[in-house]
Amino acid sequence: MSQPVTAATYVRSLRYGLLRQLADFLDPQEGWKRLAAAITDPAGESRYSQAHIRSGVAVP
Template sequence: MDKSVTSATYIRNISYRVRRQLSDFLDPQDNWKDVAVSIQKPSGEPRYSQHHYLIYVYICCST
């Protein structure tokens, strides 16, 4: 059973199944990129770097 996913949950802490579902949901028109860019640390800095995005693409979106 997966733990609850909240706005404070890091992508790396989400199970593969949930990441895949999220990827499928956000995939049309690459909407996931807009979501990822809008996620910020409490300091206001972006939470995820370009490196994080590339890892996400490799793990979730490659077939």
């Protein structure tokens, strides 16, 4: 059985079908940038800086 999806669920933990729905929902040109800008760390700070988003490089 799969776990329910919550705000604490990591994208990497989503089932394939949900990943496809998320990919279809996001505009491949700019949607990922809005999503990345909305992601915060546990302290509430932005997880990705504007430099990360502009460069399109993933941060480990």
